[in-house]
Every structure is written in structure tokens, then in C-alpha cells.
Amino acid sequence: MNPTRPYMQEPWFQLLxxxxxxxxxARIAEQLGISSTALSMVINATGPYGTGAASTDRIAERVVHTFGRYACPHLTAEAGGEECVITADQCRAHAHRPPPTGSPRAMQHWQAxxxxxxxxxxxxxxxxxPVPRKASRSPDPSSSPQEIPHDVV
Incomplete structure (x- = not known):
């Protein structure tokens, strides 16, 4: 691939x-919460992303927070200051689960x-x-031919 836009040199793009x-x-786009069209335009530097008319900041943030890695403050403190890096999936699993009741250590991590x-x-x-598209508009009733009553003679 021949990079044509500056964002294509950034770490988040390489991760993507x-x-x-x-x-x-389509699955990657779904995980990022963006359309597959937007994903293709960013990867191929086409459309508004290719011309520079659209910013990649929102997509970059989503890539990092969906597929990136974090230094976990709780695990780092537990390890005595040695940085503990976890994936975004691991972070999500700890942070967005119900409160764990079986382990005091797990509860401390959840609270952190x-x-x-x-x-x-x-x-x-x-x-x-998905929201279905609106049905096509029905023709204007005034523009349709009117029935002309026929008198029986």
C-alpha cells in the first residue's frame, strides 16, 4: 500500500x-461502531478522508480504544509500579462487568x-x-387523473 495521507503513518492506522x-x-467496522463505507474510505484514503475534508480523529480514537492496549493503573499499582499493559478487550472485560462478589481482589480491581x-x-x-428507509412518496392525489362521472342517457 502506498501511503497518500499523513494519517496513514500514525500508529493507530497501522493497528487498524x-x-x-x-x-x-464489515465485522471490524461493526466493532468500531462505524459504517463499512467509512472504514473502506479511511483504509483506501478515498472520499472525504482522501481529500483531507474529513478528520480521522474520531475513527483513530475508536481504533485505539477498541483494539489498542492500556497501562492498567490498578494492575500497575498491584505490581509495585511495574507497568502492566492490557488489551482494550481485557480492560473492557474488567470495567464493564457486574460487580464480582466472589473475590475481594476482583472487587478491588472492579472498584478501581x-x-x-x-x-x-x-x-x-x-x-x-437498522432503521428502514422511508417508503417512496405516493404521488400527489391532485395530479392523478380524476374519474369523470358518466351520465346514463
Whole structure:
């Protein structure tokens, strides 16, 4: 691939390309919460992304928060300051689960996630319900030919 836009050199774009290799792009787009058309335009630098008319900031943020990695503040503190990096999926699994009641350690981690700055960014994408298109407009009744009553003679 020949990069044509500056964003194509950024780490989030490389992460996106790696994630798309051998995967169904519609599934990747669904995970990101964007349309498959927008995903294709970003990858191929076409449309408004290719001309620079559209910003990739929102997509970049979604890529990082969906497929990226985070330094977990709780696990880092638990490890005595040695940085513990987890995937976005692992972060999401800890932060967006019901409160664990079987383990005090798991409860401490869950409580730490409630205060973490990564929590909001790692929210699972909301499944969008497809909205059917509006039916085509019926013709204007005044423009249709009127029936002319026939008098019986």
C-alpha cells in the first residue's frame, strides 16, 4: 500500500491495518461502531478522508480504544509500579462487568475500574438497530387523473 495521507503513518492506522488483515471489514467496522463505507474510505484514503475534508480523529480514537492496549493503573499499582499493559478487550472485560462478589481482589480491581480514565473510552459499542428507509412518496392525489362521472342517457 502506498501511503497518500499523513494519517496513514500514525500508529493507530497501522493497528487498524493489522486488525483488518484476513478479517471481514464489515465485522471490524461493526466493532468500531462505524459504517463499512467509512472504514473502506479511511483504509483506501478515498472520499472525504482522501481529500483531507474529513478528520480521522474520531475513527483513530475508536481504533485505539477498541483494539489498542492500556497501562492498567490498578494492575500497575498491584505490581509495585511495574507497568502492566492490557488489551482494550481485557480492560473492557474488567470495567464493564457486574460487580464480582466472589473475590475481594476482583472487587478491588472492579472498584478501581469505576474510577479509571480508560473506563469511558472502553465502553463496548452500542449495537445499532437498522432503521428502514422511508417508503417512496405516493404521488400527489391532485395530479392523478380524476374519474369523470358518466351520465346514463
Amino acid at each position: 491495518i493489522e486488525r483488518c488483515k484476513g478479517a471481514v471489514r 475500574c469505576r474510577q479509571c480514565s480508560h473506563r469511558e473510552a472502553s465502553v463496548p459499542p452500542v449495537e445499532r438497530i
